[in-house]
């Protein structure tokens with residue numbers, strides 16, 4: 050029997066998801082034995098045309114990482130959807146927009162102006178902005194168009210499964226691959242794989258007491274006690290608003306959870322969940338004191354939606 | 370067609386909802402723009418409900434609860450007292466005017482106060498105009 054065909058692709062991402070796949074270490078050899086890798090731009094030399102020539106639905110599994118940031122990302126998302134039986138949004142960016150999704154707090158125009166004209170390290174001779182078409186002697190060059198906003202993969206094509214994490218943890222990736230290889234029936238479409246169904250707090254070994262917070266601190270401002278809940282100590286930890294699955298990696302390293310596994314089941318919006326959680330533990334009973342304590346929180350939107358802004362209820366900032 | 374603000378009002382069952390009822394039975398006139406949703410306590414209004422209301426096209430959201438100290442569940446309205454200013458900051462970061470969200474304490478005996486709050490808020494939203502956030506596309510009459 051032919052080996053199942055596997056494709057891996059990166060759209061708007063940092064490359065960390067690719068490294069996470071390699072981090073399954075010697076098991077990568079099992080993957081190479083079990084699958085026929087038909088497309089993996091970061092590691093092997095394939096061209097888009099090779100994919101275009103494939104039969105529809107001839108790729109068994111496609112692990113797609115990265116958000117949809119430009120027209121090339123979207124074009125390849127459609128192509129891989131057409132060619133794949135199972136399309137997996139792999140990692141936070143494909144699942145929820147990820148770190149690139151924070152760009153949704155600025156407009157495209159603001160970003161281009163800053164990068165090409167205003168940033169102190171830029172010498173801009175002609176105030177030029179990148180163009181999508183450019184004529185050279187050999188013909189016309191076309192480069193992808195930057196979109197106004199970042200979208201998660203599910204906003205442009207149907208997605209079968211989601212594997213969260215920035216990046217997904219290697220053991221979790223292996224669990225999913227092993228499951229697929231076992232030939233067991235696949236979970237219902239739309240499922241989140243390679244993660245738990247509780248919150249990061251449920252995996253956290255720190256001791257929790259009754260929380261009464263008078264002031265919030267940024268992680269560098271205090272040296273946290275390594276055994277007590279970080280939130281109890283006034284450090285904003287996204288644990289209560291984040292899906293379990295990583296084994297509370299960051300908190301075990303004495304830094305707060307930043308929320309990369311996305312919203313837990315039945316939670317539509319990590320920011321709303323954090324506001325709810327923090328409002329229960331702020332120790333104040335008058336509007337003035339509440340205002341003062343809230344003032345100690347820096348960059349709420351960037352902290353609560355660090356990985357999930359394009360997936361959240363409101364998705365982006367607008368300029369009125 | 371002239372703009373008519375669509376406002377969602379989350380009213381606590383024990384105080385504000387009775388206050389609204391009193392306004393009705395006392396025949397005090399108030400703007401018809403608020404679609405009332407009764408909740409068991411203002412503390413039951415999850416921040417998700419409020420973001421969702423805006424996403425579904427509400428031009429304004431008002432949460433009404435028992436006066437501080439009067440909540441039937443002791444602490445519920447203190448949570449609300451923290452959530453609403455927190456949410457105002459958040460929606461501002463999304464480019465939605467914080468004035469579109471309002472918190473008011475209305476007791477069961479304050480029918481007139483209910484009407485005043487509703488009338489004032491409706492006028493304030495009328496001045497702000499329709500919500501302009503592109504994620505807030507669905508219009509309320511479609512649901």
Ligand code: SF4
Pocket residue numbers: 249250251253254255257277278279280281286287288289297300305306
């Ligand atoms: S808030 Fe953070 S530190 Fe506290 S229990 Fe949850 S994950 Fe652990």
Ligand code: SF4
Pocket residue numbers: 214215249291292295296297298299300305306307308309310311
């Ligand atoms: S602790 Fe939070 S930020 Fe860190 S890996 Fe786990 S889910 Fe991601």
Ligand code: FES
Pocket residue numbers: 381382383384409410411412433434435439440441442445446
């Ligand atoms: S019961 Fe009215 S605000 Fe809690």
